[in-house]
Amino acid sequence: MRLRAGLLFASDSRTNAGVDHIATFRKMNIFEVPGERLVTLLNAGNLATTQSVVSLLRQRASGGGRHLLNLPSMYDVAELVGRTVKEVVARDSDGGGQLNQGVDFGANFIVGGQIRGEAPRLFHVYPQGNFIEATEDTPYLQIGESKYGKPIIDRVIDFDSSLTEATKCALISFDSTIRSNLSVGLPLDMLLYRTDSFAPARPHRVTAEDPYFNRLRQGWGGGLKRVFEQLPDDDWFLPDQIGG
Amino acid sequence: MRLRAGLLFASDSRTNAGVDHIATFRKMNIFEVPGERLVTLLNAGNLATTQSVVSLLRQRASGGGRHLLNLPSMYDVAELVGRTVKEVVARDSDGGGQLNQGVDFGANFIVGGQIRGEAPRLFHVYPQGNFIEATEDTPYLQIGESKYGKPIIDRVIDFDSSLTEATKCALISFDSTIRSNLSVGLPLDMLLYRTDSFAPARPHRVTAEDPYFNRLRQGWGGGLKRVFEQLPDDDWFLPDQIGG
DSSP: OBOSSEEEEEEOOEEESSTTSEEEOOOEEEEEETTTEEEEEEEEEOHHHHHHHHHHHHHHHTSSSSOTTTOSSHHHHHHHHHHHHHHHHHHHTTTOGGGGTTOOOOEEEEEEEEETTSOOEEEEEOTTSOEEEOOSSSOOOOOSSOSTTHHHHHHHOOTTOOHHHHHHHHHHHHHHHHHHOTTOOSOEEEEEEETTOOOOOOOEEEOTTOHHHHHHHHHHHHHHHHHHHTOOOOGGGSGGGSOO | OBOSSEEEEEEOOEEESSTTSEEEOOOEEEEEETTTEEEEEEEEEOHHHHHHHHHHHHHHHTSSSSOTTTOSSHHHHHHHHHHHHHHHHHHHTTTOHHHHTTOOOOEEEEEEEEETTSOOEEEEEOTTSOEEEOOSSSOOOOOSSOSTTHHHHHHHOOTTOOHHHHHHHHHHHHHHHHHHOTTOOSOEEEEEEETTOOOOOOOEEEOTTOHHHHHHHHHHHHHHHHHHHTOOOOGGGSGGGSOO
16 A cells, blocks of 8 residues: 555465465565665565566665666666566466466566655556556555455545554455455565655564454454444345245 | 345346446346245356346246256256356357457356245356355355455355345445446345245345435445444554654
8 A cells, every 4th residue: 555654565475376285475575775765575476486576686686787776766666577577477488388288477566665756656567567556546556366355445545544544454454355265364464664764674474373463353353243233224125024 | 145044146237348338237037936936046247148048048938848947956947057058158159269259158147046845045057057056054155246245244144144134244245346346336136035935036126326225335334434443553553663
């Protein structure tokens, strides 16, 4: 989410190659120069592709030339991530046809952060390497299993929401998704960034044993049930109207 | 939904062939012999396929042989719907390749009802013609844009829920989906059936102007926001922890 107050990044850590091959991998990667820039990548899709993209970006960031730690704008950063995705997909799918056995090499990235001289910016980089940017009208972007958790974000978040509200909304959005879909799972990686702070990143990991997260889930689940029980009825579905 | 108390069917009425070609079509079709059987079909997918399947089933139900109004069990009904889906898809996609221009002729059906001598039953018939049946463990089935509205059903519905609860849950599940996805839209068609009643079907249509539905949406949306505002905070995301 890119709000007036700052940026919120949230990612789960479940990967799967079929339901009998489930593993935990961090999907959040941070590149930073405290005082000057923070760049955060979230990824979804083919794990071989996302790991290669991040490895190449990190390896090159310690060399010469243009890289994530010296590019002059977040736009250039998004463009570099897109170019690297295309490079890896082209390399891994080279050979094509039979050899690829119908594997989808694609990956999506959320790329966000702030570079001194610019406001915070947030992008969604597609498997094709092109990208879109979040705006005040649409202040959040999702990748991966995004549908289950979208309605609650649509209901409570806008550009003027606080980072505290954004964090709680992201946590209950993930909770709904985790309950409904096996391919999303704990732990969650969370990172908050306040606009113009350029402070060192302090990511926070939320595990299944996290007492606060469990209190939040119970508060939300219980609250939903209370609201549901208090909803009004209409005549047409009262018991005496349904087949006597 | 197939509950101990009875069956609830709910469908939206939006169809689209791209966002610039949106129309309203009823997706609920009822076949009944009051006092003896109720069979309800909900459909999703290719509109030409679903209309043809329903037309053929209805046309044949007024002729001789085995059809929806005289088959001895709901299992046989689901099997007939599956066979008819396969027949229509085979007919329409005959020619293949270039001629089909990549069109997906597939369609999914929910088929439910009660035939005297059996308990109420509920099936999901796939585009391939095979089908699964709802059980006490999994008392509801969804087709079409199902993900947005799934979390609330998972949270509040089980086999012992009342038909009144089921109706309100289905309405707010659709409300969440409608807010998050353009391909789902009002009006909604609702049908309730009480176990062993064999009463004449009285479907109810919920339009955008329905005063009860608007009260329900407001009650749910407002209640969610109140619950959200009362959720507890944790130290790590309080303002003084995020980059000062």
